[in-house]
Amino acid sequence: MVILQDPHQNHLLDALLKVDYDRLFPNLELIELQLGEVVCESGSKLKHVYFPTTSIVSLLYVMEDGASAEIAVVGNEGILGIPVFMGGETTPSRAVVQSAGHSYRLRAQLLKNEFNRAGPLQRLLLRYTQALITQMAQTAVCNRHHSVEQQLCRWLLLSIDRLPGHELIMTQELIANMLGVRREGVTEAAGKLQALGLINYRRGHISVLDRTGLEKRSCECYQVVKTEYDRLLPAFHGIAH
Amino acid sequence: MVILQDPHQNHLLDALLKVDYDRLFPNLELIELQLGEVVCESGSKLKHVYFPTTSIVSLLYVMEDGASAEIAVVGNEGILGIPVFMGGETTPSRAVVQSAGHSYRLRAQLLKNEFNRAGPLQRLLLRYTQALITQMAQTAVCNRHHSVEQQLCRWLLLSIDRLPGHELIMTQELIANMLGVRREGVTEAAGKLQALGLINYRRGHISVLDRTGLEKRSCECYQVVKTEYDRLLPAFHGIAH
DNA sequence: TGCAGTCTGTGCGCCAGCGAGCATAGTAGT
DNA sequence: ACTACTATGCTCGCTGGCGCACAGACTGCA
Numbered sequence: 022m023v024i025l026q027d028p029h030q031n032h033l034l035d036a037l038l039k040v041d042y043d044r045l046f047p048n049l050e051l052i053e054l055q056l057g058e059v060v061c062e063s064g065s066k067l068k069h070v071y072f073p074t075t076s077i078v079s080l081l082y083v084m085e086d087g088a089s090a091e092i093a094v095v096g097n098e099g100i101l102g103i104p105v106f107m108g109g110e111t112t113p114s115r116a117v118v119q120s121a122g123h124s125y126r127l128r129a130q131l132l133k134n135e136f137n138r139a140g141p142l143q144r145l146l147l148r149y150t151q152a153l154i155t156q157m158a159q160t161a162v163c164n165r166h167h168s169v170e171q172q173l174c175r176w177l178l179l180s181i182d183r184l185p186g187h188e189l190i191m192t193q194e195l196i197a198n199m200l201g202v203r204r205e206g207v208t209e210a211a212g213k214l215q216a217l218g219l220i221n222y223r224r225g226h227i228s229v230l231d232r233t234g235l236e237k238r239s240c241e242c243y244q245v246v247k248t249e250y251d252r253l254l255p256a257f258h259g260i261a262h
Numbered sequence: 263m264v265i266l267q268d269p270h271q272n273h274l275l276d277a278l279l280k281v282d283y284d285r286l287f288p289n290l291e292l293i294e295l296q297l298g299e300v301v302c303e304s305g306s307k308l309k310h311v312y313f314p315t316t317s318i319v320s321l322l323y324v325m326e327d328g329a330s331a332e333i334a335v336v337g338n339e340g341i342l343g344i345p346v347f348m349g350g351e352t353t354p355s356r357a358v359v360q361s362a363g364h365s366y367r368l369r370a371q372l373l374k375n376e377f378n379r380a381g382p383l384q385r386l387l388l389r390y391t392q393a394l395i396t397q398m399a400q401t402a403v404c405n406r407h408h409s410v411e412q413q414l415c416r417w418l419l420l421s422i423d424r425l426p427g428h429e430l431i432m433t434q435e436l437i438a439n440m441l442g443v444r445r446e447g448v449t450e451a452a453g454k455l456q457a458l459g460l461i462n463y464r465r466g467h468i469s470v471l472d473r474t475g476l477e478k479r480s481c482e483c484y485q486v487v488k489t490e491y492d493r494l495l496p497a498f499h500g501i502a503h
Numbered sequence: 504t505g506c507a508g509t510c511t512g513t514g515c516g517c518c519a520g521c522g523a524g525c526a527t528a529g530t531a532g533t
Numbered sequence: 534a535c536t537a538c539t540a541t542g543c544t545c546g547c548t549g550g551c552g553c554a555c556a557g558a559c560t561g562c563a
Binding site: 080082084085088090092093103104106107108109112113114137139143144147148150151152153154155157158159160161162164165166201241245249252253 | 321323325326329331333334344345347348349350353354355378380384385388389391392393394395396398399400401402403405406407442482486490493494
């Protein structure tokens with residue numbers, strides 16, 4: 022099956038004014054991201070910023086002892102490469118492809134130039150950054166107070182919100198790495214959700230059957246993040262201002 | 263004892279170009295912040311942004327059931343009111359005074375105007391924001407993987423880094439609220455640190471005796487955050503560029 | 504000086520999640 | 534169809550942190 026790719030599948034690109042979009046368009050390069058690919062290593066400079074369309078990229082921090090924890094997730098609603106325009110160039114976290122798919126990319130310097138026009142594009146990127154901040158903050162809260170099962174619900178919801186379908190290609194082992202918990206913990210929680218008929222999974226595939234049920238079973242963190250993304254990044258469709 | 267107050271005690275104000283500083287100066291208002299004061303409620307719009315000098319403000323998220331968790335901490339190195347210039351105006355978190363003291367403040371609209379000049383001040387604020395993002399990310403990691411004792415070390419270090427002395431006016435109960443753990447957990451961890459001679463405390467007062475010892479006993483999170491603040495916000499002293 | 508209020512210390516029992524080890528069941532490749 | 538591999542399921546015992554309850558100690562105020 023061939024899925025047509027169009028930069029407008031990325032919500033940020035889609036929200037640009039036509040004049041800004043047209044200027045960027047010739048420089049957008051479509052690429053494919055493989056599951057597990059490290060798009061950006063901790064502390065290293067990005068040559069490009071990425072606008073995912075059908076892929077998801079996780080920002081995670083890997084500790085000295087090898088343990089890891091997800092900080093935030095970026096999909097077709099956002100951009101990977103915040104430090105490029107925030108001025109720091111690098112971050113201590115690593116960007117890993119969590120779900121294979123396509124993404125557009127743009128030379129970092131070009132984005133910097135666009136950002137420095139201090140126009141609608143800058144305002145859009147800053148609002149997106151604030152939404153991302155909320156996601157990180159809520160991750161911190163969730164890590165502190167909520168059960169593995171609740172966190173799994175939140176994580177599944179955030180993921181399918183950023184994908185076209187309702188299915189994830191993802192092993193429990195990888196999910197455990199993202200959440201920073203034991204694989205067995207994920208197995209147990211996923212088993213419970215499956216028994217409840219909320220999800221269905223088989224070896225590396227998870228499909229969400231009952232979104233609403235998952236939301237009910239999740240902690241408030243998902244809703245807080247979702248509400249904030251919707252508030253900060255309504256569907257502009259080329260009318261960013 | 264009268265401590266002279268000067269906007270330059272706030273590192274961001276201190277880092278401004280003279281011309282920018284002089285324009286802001288007449289609009290800076292010195293205020294006192296009381297321990298426990300809520301500077302900004304979750305979801306409400308800030309009328310001012312704050313540049314703490316001798317106070318510390320915590321950003322924390324309070325859950326529906328009343329439990330809370332600290333997201334980040336702002337002191338004389340930063341500014342409270344990021345959403346003002348990021349464009350979202352509000353956030354889901356609450357800002358609470360963690361350590362009483364002074365702060366300058368500035369009408370939100372004035373800061374917005376300055377930010378929109380797209381000059382050195384804008385770049386400075388964005389770099390600060392990135393540092394804050396790192397702090398939040400590391401809080402998430404720390405919440406996931408580290409013990410109460412390690413987190414207490416990190417928290418103490420972040421706090422005294424933002425204060426002139428080495429003493430904190432702070433009950434264990436409040437610390438527990440910030441960290442989102444039980445008060446008894448803090449009592450136990452603090453007792454251990456005192457036994458090791460790293461800190462000394464009595465009813466509402468904690469003094470750090472051995473900074474280096476605390477750093478050794480802390481998890482890597484403190485160092486990651488500190489390094490990132492130093493990298494992104496070197497001591498500019500009026501030479502922001 | 505004494506009392507009220509608040510902070511700190513301690514001792515329970517309890518449970519989620521950890522670590523390690525191993526058994527089974529899918530899946531991909533030849 | 535067979536094999537090698539990897540993903541998932543299940544079982545131990547262990548421990549860090551939780552919730553609760555209460556005792557002692559300090560401080561501020563009358």
